[in-house]
Amino acid sequence: MDHPRALLDAAKRLRAEMVDRLGTLVAAESAPGSLPHLDACADLLAGWGEEALGRPARRVVVDGLPHLLWPATHQRVLLLGHFDTVFPVGTIRSRPFTVRKDIATGPGVCDMKAGIVQMFTALRLLDDTSTVGVLLTCDEETGSVTSRPLIEREARRSGAVLVCEAATPDGQVKVARKGGSVYHLTVRGRAAHAGVEPQRGINATVEVAHQILTLRALGAADSAGTSVTPTLLSAGTTTNTVPERASLAVDVRAWTTAELERVDRAIHALAPFLPEATLVVEGRINRHPMSPELARPLLELVQRIAGQLGIPAPAGAHAAGASDGNFTAAVGVPTLDGLGAVGGGAHAQDEYVDLDRMPERTALLAGLVDRLSTMERVERRSVVETP
Known part of the structure; x- marks a missing residue:
């Protein structure tokens, strides 16, 4: 030059x-x-x-x-x-x-x-x-x-x-x-008539709401800038049906690999809150x-x-x-x-x-x-x- x-x-x-x-x-x-x-x-x-x-x-x-x-x-x-x-x-x-x-x-x-x-x-x-x-x-x-x-x-x-x-x-x-990670949570419950007998259902929307609150706490527990952000959410089929299925995407960002690993372990250890609900977690650390x-x-x-x-x-x-x-x-x-x-x-x-x-x-x-x-x-x- x-x-x-x-x-x-x-x-x-x-x-x-x-x-x-x-x-x-x-x-x-x-x-x-x-x-x-x-x-x-x-x-x-x-x-x-x-x-x-x-x-x-x-x-x-x-x-x-x-x-x-x-x-x-x-x-x-x-x-x-x-x-x-x-x-x-x-x-x-x-x-x-x-x-x-x-x-x-x-x-x-x-x-x-x-x-x-x-x-x-x-x-x-x-x-x-x-x-x-x-x-x-x-x-x-x-x-x-x-x-x-x-x-x-x-x-x-x-x-x-x-x-x-x-x-x-x-x-x-x-x-x-x-660094960043992306996770997909899938909740399965049981459908029922929302007006006639909602007690027979297992509400996947309620379950995923509990999971969102847990996820927010994972990010808030860190003072070094780690974020755990629920993003895409879907649930239910009709307005008068207890939702049988819900899905949630989660975006995680952190400055250190140790923080990514901490959140990764916690997300994969999530358990259902509602009796008989099931929870499947997919995803891992994407970028260090x-x-x-x-x-x-x-x-x-x-x-x-x-x-x-x-x-x-x-x-x-x-x-x-x-x-x-x-x-x-x-x-x-x-x-x-x-x-x-x-x-x-x-x-x-x-x-x-x-x-x-x-x-x-x-x-x-x-x-x-x-x-x-x-x-x-x-x-x-x-x-x-x-x-």
Whole structure:
């Protein structure tokens, strides 16, 4: 990187193109599990990636889900991201991609389609991408069930992993993340007429209510930021029938593996409150916490590059949300997250991206990739043996 500020000048010249591409990518809806939409979005990205890297993508299809991989033979750095969003098909009609001054809004604009646009633009600014791998998955928002082995395999062949998820709203990169678990509780009771003889029934709704109160206490008992959050809930069939079945999803987040394990043991030890009710618990630890130790050398490097570019050096943030960077850090590979767009409101109706910051973040990523591509491996170690 002989002339680092030339990267920033080049990225600024591509601002309008990046905004156009962002609008195209947001319009290409990629709802969880919607195979036709995920396939169409993958087709679009495959073309952009081939243009940026000079080599075609490998389409890795697992259970029908299309992941995109551009491996490098001698992979010194892996750029990691996902193109699925949390929004159902049709959201774009009620909430289309919109630009007002320097702010863009739309479903998935921040998480993480702007990061993908910046990723490919950064790669186009580099003379040599032969040691750079790229992996874009399409099931991150649903737990990375089919992509996790691919993510871990590609991470292990890499010197460092750069995750292009969004930065914080003030531009900090992410050096640590909470780990997470997802559980599904299924309660079975006995149906009866709710008005004529409710006493003959075993009310699954009442049982699941008891479980929710128990789960809340698991999170409240910890002072270190562990959250145990009941989310999706369903129960019953008609208004005049004692519910025979109820189901509940539970989201758990914690900063340490020990906390995840504590909650995991407690959830699997749950027992029914009502006589004759049955309770089945499914789920386990999904993502171990992302440790800041592995990110520190990369943070120091990105801060030096920011100084060379003449832009503010980003600080390192601890983020409550998990990402696929949790997987790569857990296998001991130096990982820096939050290298995507500056914005906020992920998963919400007011999700947004600061368009004026896209060129500087693109140049910063390009400079970091350029530097890592010519370095020996960043120090790495095994942090967690993943299951």
